[in-house]
Amino acid sequence: MSFENLNERERKVLEHLIEHYVQTADPVGSRVIANKYRMGLSPATIRNTMQDLEELGLIKQPHTSAGRVPTDSGYRVFVDMLLKPAPLTKNEAARIKEIISSRKGRGMDIILGQTSKILGDITSQLGVSIAPRFEEGILSRINFIPVAEGKVLAVVSVKSGLAHSILLEIESSIQIKELQKMEQVLNERLPGLTLGDIRRTLGERLADTGLSPRLLKLFINPEIDIWVDDPDQKIHVTGTENLISQPEFADREKLTEVIKILEEQNSLKELLLTKAGGQGIIITIGNENPIVGIKDCSMVTSTYQAGGISGTIGVIGPTRMPYSKLVSIVEFTARSLTEALSDS
């Protein structure tokens, strides 16, 4: 369904209705729009327009004789056609810059934690961030470091300076020598490929090396994933307390539902990786996201770059959120983060 044929008045009414509803969380009536926004029309006229908008499915009444509230589609139209990004205040911009750059060089985990925190704080929503998709990274080198009997730390370094490590348990019958040989072979054949490619094709690539199968198994085993983001690919979710006070979560059941999802992380992670994969700001509204537990929530996300690999940050909150503001904030934060992570 396309809504391009909304006339000027309908657009204005929808816009004002959303603006007011976002602020107050109360259904908004015709009088409010007529008076507060001085449209030069009487409430009765506004009412007629509202009826039209309701028939289009953009707004609805919670019950007879209440004002109207936007539907998911209503927000969608607003976001697609009516939204004008609201610039950040000097103060907000400064805080974001400051937090992010002051944490430079203290590890991805800390930076991302702080980023989601500042997002949550400034927006009064839930701030989220997810580490760069290591899978996209181009391997520069892998090292094995014996740590103790039967334990080896594998360090995977990626072009442009990211690295992660994972502790492997190996059968103690495996010799250090073998391991060194393995390291050498891997470093001859794999650098230049992305970790994703490596994971998918490692089996064939090592078929002719004559290395011990026991050892090989260790690296092809999809359970123990050196090649995948796992250990650091954690989601940071900050600002749960901001959600609690939102009237849409007054219902305990609903709140429980949402908190469960946030805590469990896996489905959220997937959502973030799929929905928010693309470039630039992406807005996902209510039912557009596949997780039913958060069908009353929207997300505003963006990607950032860390040495050629991209990750995602954003905010999550009730569909009734100040999109115009959030778009600017998320966008600015993503850009700042990319900057901070790219210069040495």
Added chain:
Amino acid sequence: MSFENLNERERKVLEHLIEHYVQTADPVGSRVIANKYRMGLSPATIRNTMQDLEELGLIKQPHTSAGRVPTDSGYRVFVDMLLKPAPLTKNEAARIKEIISSRKGRGMDIILGQTSKILGDITSQLGVSIAPRFEEGILSRINFIPVAEGKVLAVVSVKSGLAHSILLEIESSIQIKELQKMEQVLNERLPGLTLGDIRRTLGERLADTGLSPRLLKLFINPEIDIWVDDPDQKIHVTGTENLISQPEFADREKLTEVIKILEEQNSLKELLLTKAGGQGIIITIGNENPIVGIKDCSMVTSTYQAGGISGTIGVIGPTRMPYSKLVSIVEFTARSLTEALSDS
């Protein structure tokens, strides 16, 4: 104040009162105790005893003409004198064992995450776990791995097979050679010491090495803490949804307060490290913990061992918690965890 002089009847009444209150969350009256627990006494008599207990500060009335609820001191006396650990069911024991041992060898972070999850699930409280205090670990070796221009991964291995790594940013003017020299010196002088010792005394220990001060600064700088637990010393907190449904958190303010503390982690971490430092099960009740935001909460914690280093796990919930059961569960879980982490 000592309560050893409570007579038999007073003890029984307190015990039953707590038992009933823990189940129902409603103030419990004299009738209930007299009838449900068949003490062979009339409610009037119980009432007298309850008055005595109230004067001792062990129980109190929320308002005139309500039943009584236990006070923090009441719980304390119960825990110290009356508590009999309630054995786990076969099922519970099996689930715990299963979760913990199935995650063996997949990294500390994952095991601990699962542990706090299972604790939360089984107890319907908040499960928490905190990684071993690296600071106690005895250094076996340190390695530097160049990752990219100006970036080096430092891998700190500790006796008994734990290791952690941290990404260092170094001035690009520092030569690889210097770094290797540094690595060599460190590995000559430091192994055998605990990381804590190293951190405190590193300055003097390296005073006579003639290494470049720029390089030295990197390691003595208390900001960038190779020697301390930081990156993995995260707290896992799982089961927030369990708290939400507890009647003591019906008040949104209170809930917000608690969630803030859980999310912020730092103060919680400190609490866990100080209060729960000792051996065996430690129970902290309500106001006994210094964080005012969770003064209505109790903790049951225990330590576990991972290669000679100890960490903490436990549960947190409203003071009205089934201590007898929790003690057994936490204790069993800690033991299972220690086992799983000690055998190779």
Added chain:
DNA sequence: ATTAGCACTCATTAATTGAGACTGCCAGTT
């Protein structure tokens, strides 16, 4: 095409009431 006016619908709030859960205490019983 607008708008004023009006009848009608519901949600929300406050006030009132009644029922019920306990207690504390006293007087009587064992």
Added chain:
DNA sequence: AACTGGCAGTCTCAATTAATGAGTGCTAAT
């Protein structure tokens, strides 16, 4: 002396009712 039955008094909680008022849809007039 220890216990108990009984009763008056207190306070919470749930249910009911009534009043208020916000907001709509429709119609007739401009």
